[in-house]
Amino acid sequence: MNVITRIFNNKTFLGAVPWISFITGLLLFLFGTFANFDDDHFAELWSGLGKTMLAGALFALMLKSIQFMGVFKEELIEIIYDVKYLRNRVDLPEYWEKITKELLKNKFPAISQKVTKDVKEIYLPTTSVQYYDNYKQHVSIKVVDDAEDIVEVIQKTRFTIIPVEPNETFVHQFENTIHCGDCPELVNFEILKFKVNEKEQHVSHQSSFENKRLKTRYEVTLSGKSGYNIEMVVKKRYPLRCDNIIGAISSYIRHNFMVQFLHAGLTLDFIDIGTLQKFKTNNESQGFLEKEYQGILYPKQGYIAIIKKIK
Template identity: 25%
Template sequence: MAKKKHEDDPFTRVKKWFKRNLTWVYFTLAIIFILFPNTSYSPLHDDWNSLLQKIGFVALTSGVFASVLKSIQFTGLFQEELTKIISGTEFLNNRKDLPELWKKISKSIYAEKFPEISELLEDRILTTYFPMDTHHYNEDLVVSIIIHDISEDFVINYTQTIEYYAILDSEENESNIVYTDTITDDLDVEEKNDLISFKVEGVEIDLDKCREVKKEEGKIKYIHRVPIRGKKKFKIFLKVKNTYSLKGENVKLLRFNTITKNVDVTVCYNKDIEVSFFNVGLVNDFVPIHVDMENTLSRRHRDDLILPRQGFGLSFNKR
């Protein structure tokens, strides 16, 4: 009750009114200082009247202007123009701290909700989903998989082709196309990934010159890195023949390492094989197409992006 009484105190109300209307009070006083000395009501000497006028003019041309400027600088025209400058492409392009700026903006969005995980969330989005270290994205990607057979010992043989366009960053003139194969290093397990063809703009790439081999945790990883440069758009073609056992896990995952727009998947198989399709980490799923075709599975992804580590999977069984 004491706090309420203090807020309703006449002096407090007057003080608040002056704060809200300080500009106009200041302006009114300045006008009075200018006009009053010229009236017959002024009892002051001419020198004092002249001094009051000068004070009024100074107040009007400095204090009032500054006060008015301060009161409108974040409204109307000033706010609009300031927003244009700060959010403009040229202003952002000249900044050298865009990752840090993005983190600060992100904190204003969710840090108060999730302070315990905000830093991890920022780093994950910035390093994984924003193309900071990648200078191209993929578009109009077509995956064709032909399953030749699944043996009685549950070993699958299939050929996979991937065709797409790599679209370079508008501010960069080069990038790298990276394709990675991983197989087990267990010699008793039947598993092969043969990269038959790797073409850029129809030109076959010498695979021995672009292959890097790494061994880690029972796996052998073959990394193929092909540089592209000199123009905006490149046609990429890959053809791979795979053989591996389905006994441990009867699925195949294809997850993209680059942001990808527009994907079509077609899988052809024998009538004694069952194939199921599932989405991996997508917000908007692939949709079925060509559903009336026998021994063929077709899916399409449009009107969205597939981000790194997202994609699709296939599971296999014999009928």
């Protein structure tokens, strides 16, 4: 009994059942059709039994074929959407565009291509080699010359640079711009401190006057780490009549941003620039403002603050 049970539970036997039924049904049908019987009822009985078995076997074979195609389809889908397979595709931009159009349900066909292009190039960091994490600024502003309305700005900044390839060496560039109008001699910029992973770094910088602006560029070489904790302090002096805007709009993606302003004797109007949500006010009092953004700030997003002297 156990032997019979094992035979009927055997996967090979179960897989062969439709073929056994098909062959048996075909033989019975042929036997009933071509064999000589004294009674025609026996011929009809055998051929009918054969037809029944043939029909059942054909149905079972067709069902197994459909099941096989379903399994094959699932396996094919898994291969197509596997990361290793996608990584080797050379048509990912076109593939991305087709998927985005489908998600949009083909809305706005006249501008859909431009929408997908902007999303891919601006919001997806496909060309970025790093992003900023936990960006924190402390900005102290005070008037140092009432006659000329000159302010001194001490800006302390801390953040972590997260590179795409930790082991690669790359040069990270910074840039600062101050409008100087018709009084470039009253405008100044200097780096007071620059640290990478708690180690003091000597950072050379170049300043030049371009189109009534003082542009300062400086850079640091980074290598061999999965993250770089940057700490820098800069000092700026300039007349408010030439430049009364402080801003932080980066070319890089920033994850989480917090800024504090100390602005004794000055008013400050904070404006969100291009953000998907507004900066949240954590604390505000006379001469002090703290704002925070939880989430992703994309390139060309950030804030500006307009400062004015209290009369």
